[in-house]
Amino acid sequence: MPAVQPITQPNATDTGTCRHCGERLVSQQVDFCCPGCALVHDLIHQRGWHEYYRLRALADGKPNQNKNNDLPSFAYLGTEVYYDKHCGRRDGLYQGTWYLEGLHCAACVWLVEKLVQNCRGVVNSELYFGSGKLVLFFEAGADLEELARLIAAAGYQVGLQPRVGGEESRDLLRLGISGALAGNIMLMSLPFYTGLEQGGFALLFAWVAFTLTLPLLFYGAAPFFKRAWLAVRLLQLNLDIPIVIGLMSAFVLSTVSLLQGHVHGLYFDSMGMLVFFLLTGRYVQNMGVQRALRETQRLLAAMPQLVSCREGDTWVEKPVEVLKRGDQLRFRAGDLVPVDGILDSDEGLFNLHVVSGEADPVTIKRGGRVLAGSVNLASVVEIILESGVDQSQFARFQEKSQQFNRKKQQQPIAEAAARWFLPAALSAALLGFVLWYPSSPAKAFSVALTVLIVVCPCALALAEPTARAWGLSRAAQAGLWIKRPEVFEQVPRVKQVVFDKTGVITEGLPTLLETHWFHPNQHWLKAAICELEQAGHHPLANMFLSAWQAERGPVPTFKSVTAVKAIPGVGVRGEIDGREVVVCSLAALPQFAERESCLATASDLAAGLAPGRSATAAVVNGRLAALFTLVDALGEEVPEAMKQLEKRGLVRTILSGDRQDVVDQLTGMLALDQGLGERKPEQKLAYIEGCRNQGCLMVGDGLNDMGALAAADVGVTHALGTGAALEFADVVLRRRDLTGIDSLFDLADRVKAATRRGLALSLGYNTVAVALSLAGLIGPLIAAVLMPLSSLSVIAVSAWTLRQRSR
Amino acid sequence: MGILWVLVPLALALSGIAVVAYVWAWRNRQFEDMETPAYRVLFEDGEATRRGPRANGEVDKAKGHEARG
Known part of the structure; x- marks a missing residue:
């Protein structure tokens, strides 16, 4: 291990920076800026792991910090339920997966792996930086609780997967193998393009191509067969059906002509390309969806508490x-x-x-x-x-919400194109056959085949998946995780946007609006209130702390803080340095304060409060010391977001569980179209069910929105939402920034445009090609060359459409 | 041209090997994590104690104990 380099571990006495995170220290702070940093530094230092600081400097990483001194309990990891429900067994070892939040560089990976290696009973582990997944292999009785505590103390959040399972995806395997097969089939077909028509070699190449096509068709194309079969059983049409018909007819016709000893009219290479391109398109699309699911899964990860x-x-x-x-x-x-x-x-x-x-x-x-x-x-x-x-x-x-989500997934994707495309394609082929049969049966056969090949809806099938895949990747860049790509289809049809209030439009937490001081020593009072609120776990504690943390400076020491008691519905009282300090609601003020003039001020204030605001008071030794007006503040970007949505001509509704007057006031302030308050979760669900399929987008974040999010045509939540909301929403905003909804609309429009252009292109190509083949002007060979070209042009067009407009 | 009878099967065999190698890599979960190994390069020699992805989920017990000790 090398000597610790000065730049990587700043010396506090020389530079006045925190020894862990390098932040400038305020006077009176020694070595560390916060207890979190001290804890992490101790943890690393005690074990002689200075390598961490070297790696961090090397990777230019941010320091990991544990700003939250309250670590959750990890006792759950020691219970039988954890072993039963969350662990798999393999070779006599248990296997469990944790999700870590807060890994940012090589040093983090190093530190976590070090901690894992030093844990008793853990035999092996795998850490995935990208997904934050930590897979542990351990013996029964491993000290997981201690391990989780250490990782959390080092500044990472440790959570468990909400649900176990999730099959390993074989898509990549299938794609790779199909690619290899398609490439080789192409190679074996090359001689026919260059004029090899007969002889032993022609048959050799043809039979090799045929042999390679078998696994391609029955393994590579299996998903298309499966979905087409499903559609047939449900008496529906989807785009997989024409694909399967195209593949099967090309395969049967090529095989028949091969058996007859002909080597022209073989379409194995076209089939290979078709399957490979289709699989690629679907893989890229799935990757986007998987990424969104992974992100939400990580957000959903939490540690169950005992x-x-x-x-x-x-x-x-x-x-x-x-x-x-x-x-x-x-x-x-x-x-x-x-x-x-x-x-x-x-x-x-x-x-x-x-x-x-x-x-x-x-x-x-x-x-x-x-x-x-x-x-x-x-x-x-x-x-x-x-x-x-x-x-x-x-x-x-x-459970009820899950039913909605299932229904949503079963909703047939509007494959309107497939519905008329299939009959049209088949009748065109038939028409060609009938038209040419009188003059030459052989030519009629060739024409019908050409038609079948040119209409093989490769480009058509690709248009939508590629546009969506591009859309998903753009969405991820814009901070939107889209869990269902069908969202792109539903968003442009949205007519009404329904918002939950608390936590979506407003911050969900009170903030200090105004203060009136009556006490001579403000500084002392602020510190005293903070102390009291913290000790009493009062709901307003966070508000006071965040408002005054900066000016509170180094934590003041009171000689005595005694008799702290939280009085439910009233406030909190305690004795600080011998003085009685009370923080209470205005209604309870007369119980604690005496002077009438103060009481008059207080009641004046109460009378003048706007809806949505509330007030609270501080009393010292029976005298009113301060009055505070509180407001549940609007999210910063809310007015902007509402204007954007108004421009789009959408109906904007608030659907909230909060009091009607609060909702009315917000509705008026933001000039919204409708404000519905005092709705219970069931009523919210009923309301959304009423607008279902009429273009309804719901934005919510709480448990009470779960049903509504599931029932809405599009459910949107943000990353700070509750687990239930994250689970049932279709779209997750990375930040609570409602302007993301406008981006969603914008993106969906672009995806729609890209899909349309792709469809137009491929339909145009199909029409021209069908006309040419009906006229007998192009043969199956040219058709087979044109087909992959048209697919490529569709991909290019959708990429171009999404790129161009985003600039 | 008779050489083609050898070359064609040879070419197929070579691509067969490539496919087998690909399947092996996939089974070994080489494609699961494209990011972490890049960071692991930065670790000091002798610090790179992670065993890498395991074949078919087998657990390398001996090494695990070594690392813990």
Whole structure:
């Protein structure tokens, strides 16, 4: 190991930068800018792994940081449920897959692999940088919990795949083999193009080409046969049917003429090219879809948390899967409740944002129902499990949404072209045969064959897949992950865009709008409020912390912080350095503050509050110290995005679980067409079902939008959305930036244009070629040469269309 | 021209070998990860302890133990 180079590990005393991330230090900070960096540096340093810093400098990588000091619990990895549900077995070893978020350079790969190698019980591993996938092979009892904790402490997020399975794709294998076969068939056919017509060699080449065609047809083209057969059974037409007819007729006719000893009129090479080009087009298209699915899968990866469950007199941590009806569960502040239950504590404060869309915390009394997805905000609460995990309202709703998604997939892609193309092609061939039969039966046969070959819908079949494949890759560049390529077809038909409010149009979190100070020492009060909010796990804690983090500076030390108590629905109180500090809602103010003039100010403020805003107060020793106005702020780009959509002439609707007055105010402010508030998840679903197939695009991010997203013609969510939303949406925006929706429309239009041009080109080619072959002007040979050329031109045209307009 | 009777099968055999090599590479999951190996080049000699993709999912136990020790 080389000596540690000064540039790669900055020395804090010389340069005043953080020893881990190299950021400039503020006064009073020693060596590190944050505890996260200190932790990662310690972890690396203790093990003598300075190689990490060398690699990081070499790869010009960003430092990994652990800004989040609250690591999730990885206890799940030690449970039987993890081994049963998430691990495969192979050769006496377990195999498990984790998803890591935050790998950015070679140093990250090195660090994670080092950590894995040093873990007891892990025998082998594979780390995939591109997908963030870490595959582990381990013995029973391996210390996975510790490994996950270390990786997380080093600044990477560790999650499990939401669902196990997913078959290995054999497409690449099929494509490669078909390519090799097609190339060799072409080679064997070359002599016929250059005039070899008879003799032993002609037959040799012809038979070799025939032999190579067999695997190509029955292995390479198998997917087309399968899909064509499926369509036949469902009494539908798709583009695979003409492909199969073309392939089979070319194969049968070529084989017949080969058996008769003729070596002209063989189309094995054309078949090879056809299969290879089609497979390539579909592979490229699938790659785009796979990429989108992989990205969302990575976003969906999370670490299941254990739930504390009462067993006799003690509390035992258990995975959700083994809980039974009637179990008594305990949740701490900040915990997500994963099941439906009845509250068994006197009172609890919950954030139902993802469940119902309501932005304000809700107080639930003893005996009230707590739904899966609620977040416990105040103190420790106990909940009695009402039904099995599979029967929670969430699970039932999820099942219903899945039905919608399945229906969507079965929707036949509008292959209108195929519907009339097939009969037209067959009747043209028949016409040729009938027209020429009286003069010469042999010529009639050749003409019919030529027609069949020229109309073999290679170019036609390629037009749509190539346009979509290009569209998918453009979409990924623009920050859109599209999980279903059919979206391109549905988006141009959209007439109405429906938005969820909280988390989509608004940030979903309150931000500080105005402050009125009555206390002389603002700095002390800010620090005190931050301290109190953090200690009490108050819902507003993050807001205060993010607003004042910068000016709060180095963390102040209070001599004593005691008696901190969160009062559900009211606020939080505590004693800081002997002074009583309370942060409470305006309604509760009279309980804590006395001076009447202050109270008057407060009630004036309350009276003047615009809808959608709320206020909160700080009290020190019974005196009003500060008043804050809060607002759930609009996303920055929302007005711009709404204008873009208005320009497109779309109906814009808000469909929210939040209060009607809040929704009305937003609708007015953004000049939207419709604002529907107080809709429960089922009502949202019902509304969307009503507009189904009339061009309805839904944008949502919460559990409550799951059904609506699945039912809508196009469901859109963003990467910060809940797992359920990510799972059921068709399109995922990489950032919560609604202007992405306009890009989606733009892209879909371009894909449509590219498809149209491709179709026009191939239809034009087909018409001309069919006319020429009916007239007997071109023979099967020229037709076979023209066919691949037309496919190439279609690919070129769609690439050109998408490229040209994006500039 | 009689040489063609040898050359044609030879050419086919050669492409057969290429196809077999391709199938082997695919089975070995050589095409699964196109990015990570590029980074692994940067590691110090002796640091490149990863065993690379394994044949047919077999686990190389001996090496695994070595690396851990």
